[in-house]
Amino acid sequence: MSKIRTRMGDGYVTELTLQELRDDLVAGSADAVKRGKVPPLEENEVDWLADLFANPSRIMGVDPGREVVLTKDGSVNTLYSAQLSSGVGLPLSREQCFRVFERAFCFDTMEIGHPDYSYKPVKPIVALEATGVEQALLTAIIPVFYGAMPNFGLYAQPDGPFPNPADLLPRGEVEAAREAQMAMAGACKADMLYVSRIMAEVGADGINFDTTASTGDAEFLAVLETVEELAATTDLAIEVGMAAEFVLGFHGQLEYRGKRLAGMWPHQQVKVVEEAGAHLFGPVVNTNSRRSVPWNVARAVTIVKECSRVATIPIHANVGMGVGGVPMFEVPPADVLTRASAAMVMIGRVDGL
Amino acid sequence: MGTGDPYGMSISHALASGMGGIRTTGDLVARMQLRKKMRLPQAKQYVADKLKVGLDDLADSTVMRGLRQELDIGVITAVPGARKGIEAKRNIAELLDVEVPCLKRL
Numbered sequence: 137m138s139k140i141r142t143r144m145g146d147g148y149v150t151e152l153t154l155q156e157l158r159d160d161l162v163a164g165s166a167d168a169v170k171r172g173k174v175p176p177l178e179e180n181e182v183d184w185l186a187d188l189f190a191n192p193s194r195i196m197g198v199d200p201g202r203e204v205v206l207t208k209d210g211s212v213n214t215l216y217s218a219q220l221s222s223g224v225g226l227p228l229s230r231e232q233c234f235r236v237f238e239r240a241f242c243f244d245t246m247e248i249g250h251p252d253y254s255y256k257p258v259k260p261i262v263a264l265e266a267t268g269v270e271q272a273l274l275t276a277i278i279p280v281f282y283g284a285m286p287n288f289g290l291y292a293q294p295d296g297p298f299p300n301p302a303d304l305l306p307r308g309e310v311e312a313a314r315e316a317q318m319a320m321a322g323a324c325k326a327d328m329l330y331v332s333r334i335m336a337e338v339g340a341d342g343i344n345f346d347t348t349a350s351t352g353d354a355e356f357l358a359v360l361e362t363v364e365e366l367a368a369t370t371d372l373a374i375e376v377g378m379a380a381e382f383v384l385g386f387h388g389q390l391e392y393r394g395k396r397l398a399g400m401w402p403h404q405q406v407k408v409v410e411e412a413g414a415h416l417f418g419p420v421v422n423t424n425s426r427r428s429v430p431w432n433v434a435r436a437v438t439i440v441k442e443c444s445r446v447a448t449i450p451i452h453a454n455v456g457m458g459v460g461g462v463p464m465f466e467v468p469p470a471d472v473l474t475r476a477s478a479a480m481v482m483i484g485r486v487d488g489l
Numbered sequence: 490m491g492t493g494d495p496y497g498m499s500i501s502h503a504l505a506s507g508m509g510g511i512r513t514t515g516d517l518v519a520r521m522q523l524r525k526k527m528r529l530p531q532a533k534q535y536v537a538d539k540l541k542v543g544l545d546d547l548a549d550s551t552v553m554r555g556l557r558q559e560l561d562i563g564v565i566t567a568v569p570g571a572r573k574g575i576e577a578k579r580n581i582a583e584l585l586d587v588e589v590p591c592l593k594r595l
Contacts, residue, residue: 224495466493473501489491
C-alpha cells in the first residue's frame with residue numbers, strides 16, 4: 137500500500153497509510169471530545185479531512201466562494217522584526233510594511249504594533265505608536281488595527297511592581313498570590329485602557345488583545361473588563377485572541393458575570409467575550425508536537441467547530457506556529473499550513489483566520 | 490492568524506483561504522465584521538447586495554478589479570488619479586453605509 141506524506145507536529149516529515157491517516161483523524165477528534173467536552177466530527181467530515189491529507193498536491197485551499205477574512209496578530213513585525221517575531225529583518229518601516237501587507241500580500245485587514253508587542257512598554261511611547269497608526273490610516277484602504285499583548289507577567293517582580301504569584305504559590309501563600317494577581321489585573325487593565333483610548337482618538341478601526349489569558353484567569357478578567365469599558369465608550373472594533381486552548385486557573389476563583397473563568401474552553405470563552413462586547417474572537421487550540429499534523433488538525437477543528445456553532449460574533453481562529461494544527465516551527469511548511477488553513481474554514485466553519 | 494515567517498504563514502494563508510483584500514472585496518467584508526459584528530455569510534451577502542454582484546464574485550479579482558475602479562473605492566494596482574487611502578475610504582463608507590472612524594477627523 138502506498139504511503140501518504142505528511143508531517144509531525146514539530147514539522148518533520150512522516151508517512152502514513154490511509155488507515156493510519158484515518159485512525160489519527162479519529163483519534164485527534166476523540167481527544168478534543170474527551171478534553172473539551174465538544175461533539176465529535178461527523179463521518180463525512182473525517183472523510184473530507186482524509187481526502188485533504190491524502191491528496192498529493194503540494195498546497196491545498198478552500199473551495200471557491202468559501203474564502204474568509206484575514207486578521208493578523210503580531211502586526212507587521214514578521215517583516216521588519218527579528219526571529220522573536222519570526223521576523224525576516226527587512227529594512228522597512230512599520231508603515232511601509234503595512235502597505236506591503238495591503239498591496240503585495242492582499243490582506244483584508246492589518247495591524248500596527250510595537251516590536252515588544254505588549255501594552256505595558258507601549259504606554260510611555262504611545263504618541264509614537266499613535267503616529268504610526270495615523271500614517272496607516274491616511275494611506276491605507278484596509279481596516280487598521282493596533283495590537284499588543286496584555287502580557288501579565290510584566291506586572292510581577294522582578295519585571296513589575298507586584299509580588300510574583302509564581303513565587304508565592306510554591307510557598308503555600310495562596311491568598312497573597314491571589315491578591316497579587318488582582319493588583320496586576322488592575323494595572324494591566326489601566327495600561328490597556330490608556331493605549332486603546334488614544335488609538336480610538338486617532339481613528340483606528342480596531343484594537344487587538346493578543347494572547348489573552350496567557351497567565352490565566354486574572355489576565356482574562358482584566359481583558360474582559362477592558363473590553364466592556366471600551367465597547368461602551370469608543371468606536372473601536374475589539375478583537376480578543378487567546379493564548380491557549382483553555383484558561384489556566386492561576387487564581388482559581390474568578391468569575392465574569394457569574395461564569396467561572398478557570399478551565400474555560402473556546403466554546404465557553406467566546407460567550408464571555410461576546411458578553412463583554414467584543415467584535416471578533418480568536419480561539420486557540422495548541423499543537424502537540426509528538427502527534428501527526430492530521431491528528432492535530434482534526435483535534436483543532438473539532439474544538440473550533442463547536443466554538444463557531446455557538447458564537448454570535450465572527451470567529452477568527454489562530455492557525456499559526458504551534459496552534460490550530462500547524463507545526464511548532466517558525467518556518468511552517470506550506471503543505472501542512474495550507475491544509476490546516478483549509479480545514480479550519482471548511483470544517484471549523486470560521487469567519488476568518 | 491498566528492505567527493510564523495511571512496512566506497510560510499501570511500502568504501500561505503492568503504493563497505489558501507484569504508478573500509484577497511483590495512484585490513477583491515476582503516476589506517469591505519472585513520468592515521462589516523468589524524462595525525456590525527456580522528458573521529461571514531451575512532457580511533458577504535451585505536457587500537454583494539451593495540455592489541450588486543453575486544456571492545461568487547466577491548473573491549474574484551477578474552470581476553472586482555474593474556468594479557473597484559468604476560466605484561472609485563481603491564484598486565490594487567497603482568492607477569494615477571484613482572482614489573487612494575482615506576479618499577477611497579470615504580467612498581467605501583458611502584457605498585456600504587458604514588462608519589469608518591478615521592473619517593470623523595476630516
